[in-house]
Amino acid sequence: MNEEGIRLIFGLKLRQQRTAKKFSLAELADRAGMSVSYLNEIEKGKKYPSSEKINTLATALEVPYDRLVSLKLDKQLSPVGEILQTKLLDELPFDLFGIEKGKLIEIIASAPLKVSAFISTLLHIAQSYELTQESFYFAMLRSYQEMHENYFEEIEKEAQRFRRDFNLSELEIVSSETLKNILLERFGYEVKESSFEEYPELVHIRSVYVADAKRIVINAQLAENQKAFLYGKELGYQFLSLTGERALMTPWPRATSFDQVLNNSRASYFAGSLLISPQRLAAQMEKFFASSAWSAEGLIQILKGYNSSPEMFAFRLMNVLPKYFGFQGMFFQRFDYHRSSAQVEMKKQLHLTRARGSEELDMLERFGVQWMNETVFPDLLLLGQGEVRASIQRFKTSDGKSYLAIAMARTTNRNPDYSLAVVVGFEEHLAFRKKVAFAENAGIPVINMALREKDLTREARFKAIESAMNRMMQEERSSAFSF
Numbered sequence: 146m147n148e149e150g151i152r153l154i155f156g157l158k159l160r161q162q163r164t165a166k167k168f169s170l171a172e173l174a175d176r177a178g179m180s181v182s183y184l185n186e187i188e189k190g191k192k193y194p195s196s197e198k199i200n201t202l203a204t205a206l207e208v209p210y211d212r213l214v215s216l217k218l219d220k221q222l223s224p225v226g227e228i229l230q231t232k233l234l235d236e237l238p239f240d241l242f243g244i245e246k247g248k249l250i251e252i253i254a255s256a257p258l259k260v261s262a263f264i265s266t267l268l269h270i271a272q273s274y275e276l277t278q279e280s281f282y283f284a285m286l287r288s289y290q291e292m293h294e295n296y297f298e299e300i301e302k303e304a305q306r307f308r309r310d311f312n313l314s315e316l317e318i319v320s321s322e323t324l325k326n327i328l329l330e331r332f333g334y335e336v337k338e339s340s341f342e343e344y345p346e347l348v349h350i351r352s353v354y355v356a357d358a359k360r361i362v363i364n365a366q367l368a369e370n371q372k373a374f375l376y377g378k379e380l381g382y383q384f385l386s387l388t389g390e391r392a393l394m395t396p397w398p399r400a401t402s403f404d405q406v407l408n409n410s411r412a413s414y415f416a417g418s419l420l421i422s423p424q425r426l427a428a429q430m431e432k433f434f435a436s437s438a439w440s441a442e443g444l445i446q447i448l449k450g451y452n453s454s455p456e457m458f459a460f461r462l463m464n465v466l467p468k469y470f471g472f473q474g475m476f477f478q479r480f481d482y483h484r485s486s487a488q489v490e491m492k493k494q495l496h497l498t499r500a501r502g503s504e505e506l507d508m509l510e511r512f513g514v515q516w517m518n519e520t521v522f523p524d525l526l527l528l529g530q531g532e533v534r535a536s537i538q539r540f541k542t543s544d545g546k547s548y549l550a551i552a553m554a555r556t557t558n559r560n561p562d563y564s565l566a567v568v569v570g571f572e573e574h575l576a577f578r579k580k581v582a583f584a585e586n587a588g589i590p591v592i593n594m595a596l597r598e599k600d601l602t603r604e605a606r607f608k609a610i611e612s613a614m615n616r617m618m619q620e621e622r623s624s625a626f627s628f
Contacts, residue, residue, distance in 0.1 A: 153190035154216055160188045162206045162213070176205035279399060282406045287495060289407075295497055296468040297414055300385070304418035307384055315422035318452045321369055324376035324419075328361070332383045335360035351375060351395040366559055373452045374416050381415030382408070414464070421451050421461045427469040430462070434470075439583040441535035444551070448533065455533055455553035459567040466569075467497055470580055474498045474572030478513050482522045482564040489517045498572075508594050509548075512540050513568055515592065521554050521566050528556075539573075540592040547573040549584055 163173050170188075174181045178201065186192045194202065203210045311327055313319055328334040339362050341347040352375045353362040361379055363372060375395060382391060389404040391412075400406050429447050436443070448458050456479060463477050479493040491510055501509075516538050528534055533555045541547045554566035571577055578584045 148193075149190070151216065152193045154218065155193060155213065156188040156190040158213055158215075158218070159184075159202065161219075162208055163188075166206060168206075173202075173205060177201050279401075282400050282403045285403060286406050286410055290410075290495065291497055294467045295463050295495070296465070297411075300411060300414050301418050301423055303385055304415055305422075307380070307415075307419060308422075313419075315425050318450070319373060319377075319420055320452060321372035321376055324373060324380060328376060328379060328383075332380070333359060334379070337362045338365040339363070340365050354379070354391070354393045356393070368454070368558060370452050370454045370457070373420060374413075374454070374457055377416030377419045378409075378412045380419070381412035385411060385415055387411060417457055417461050417464065420453055421458065423465045423469070426461060426465050430466065430470075434581045434583075437582045437586065439537050439586060439589065441537070444535045444553070445533055448553070455555060456565070456567045459553060459569050462569050463495065463497065472571060472577055472580075473574065474500075476509060476568075476570040478509070478568040478570070480513060480517050480521075480566045480568070482517065482566070484522075484562045484564065487518075489514050489522065505542075505546075508542060509570070512548075512550075512592060512594050516540075516550070516552070516568075517554075517566055520590075521552050522564055525554055525556055525564055532556075537589055538592060539589045540594050542594050549573055549577075549581070549589070 163170070168176070170181050170184050174184050177184075177198075179198070183192070187194060199213055200210055203213050206213075307313070308315065311331075313323070325336050329336060335358060337360060341350060341364060347353070351364050351367060351371060354360070355362065361375070363375060367375075378395075381387070387408045389408060390402050392400070392405055392409045397405075397409075426447075429450075433440070433443055433447065448455065451458065453461070459477060463475060466472050467475060475497045477493070477495040478491055481490050481492050482488070491513060494506075494510070496506070496509075520538070521534070521536060524536070525534055533553055535551065535553050538550050538552070539547065540550070548570055550568050550570040552566050552568045554564060556564045571581075573584065583589075
């Protein structure tokens with residue numbers, strides 16, 4: 146445990162012993178011959194007293210010296226100790242969320258039993274739902290992205306500066322070879338391609354970064370756009386001077402810190418901005434949205450103008466469209482499909498709104514799975530391997546909400562039995578319909594969705610109870626004034 150944690154634990158224990166003896170701060174200060182302000186700073190974890198002063202405090206409180214200095218906490222305060230032991234307060238960048246770490250520690254110190262109960266509840270919930278520390282990191286990242294509507298101006302500007310510095314035109318496709326040469330010549334990298342045959346456990350890995358040698362090993366089986374993205378991400382780590390922990394593999398087997406997750410997200414964002422200029426994409430999508438008819442081929446032609454996979458392109462739309470068009474309530478989904486088992490699985494999702502409850506999220510997932518099963522993946526069988534199919538779908542919910550969703554799907558080059566699809570969805574507000582002309586097209590297929598039956602039953606029961614309670618309260622108030 147670091148020095149800050151040790152100070153905090155000592156302060157918590159001192160406060161606990163003082164209140165157990167029913168001493169005020171002034172009374173303990175008088176008994177120990179110390180100032181009230183000094184004791185207050187100790188209890189808040191801001192100062193740690195000398196051995197001599199600890200001995201004086203132990204004598205004044207009539208407790209053993211060892212009990213005060215021990216890092217062991219009793220049952221009431223043990224959850225606080227648990228969160229300090231995980232180093233969570235050290236790892237999490239509270240400044241990103243506008244939180245002063247010092248204020249947080251002060252809250253813990255001033256109300257330790259309430260904070261302890263809260264932490265204990267969170268740990269219990271995490272264990273009940275089998276939530277890992279890694280899933281917590283990714284949940285924090287999603288919240289951070291939502292706070293910024295998934296658009297990061299400073300990284301966009303850095304990518305623009307990079308293109309200027311290295312004479313990369315926004316109007317031309319940026320090749321993986323171009324980015325690889327910049328890594329070699331300007332950043333002193335070694336680049337190696339490998340099939341990973343000597344390491345069977347790594348055949349699915351896209352890249353490995355060897356920090357000591359400043360070497361990146363790329364899977365030789367990757368497509369051109371995958372290589373370009375990985376080189377772009379590596380350039381992001383260097384050009385943005387991202388310090389701290391970083392992922393050494395893509396995809397990583399496990400995230401071990403929020404620093405690692407955040408750095409990967411920033412480097413990936415840089416790669417996306419480098420390969421797909423926001424201004425150019427916004428201009429193309431404005432023209433695309435202005436058409437009164439949906440055009441799958443038109444969207445695919447925009448995609449083909451970039452060295453990009455459908456997934457990266459879809460995620461780039463999630464960066465650019467809220468910023469340039471003001472679209473709110475957008476969502477992203479990624480689905481995998483194994484043809485042999487006919488199994489559709491949602492692998493990723495991002496919602497650019499905090500207003501969606503669990504029931505709405507559940508509907509969106511069920512909508513996606515149904516659409517993938519009934520239309521998107523079966524239609525892929527008609528296309529050649531690796532080719533992209535785009536499609537559109539509208540779905541309406543029982544509470545009157547309407548969503549328009551665009552999917553891009555393809556089979557993989559390495560395994561024709563495996564396909565993936567990405568969905569970019571829009572909540573159909575009036576502003577959206579004004580900017581997207583083909584949203585008025587009556588020919589767009591519709592799926593009507595409803596809450597699960599059990600949810601409807603539960604909601605109806607709650608409403609009946611609430612209604613009965615309100616009637617009873619009204620009658621009781623009326624009878625109270627009838628005398």
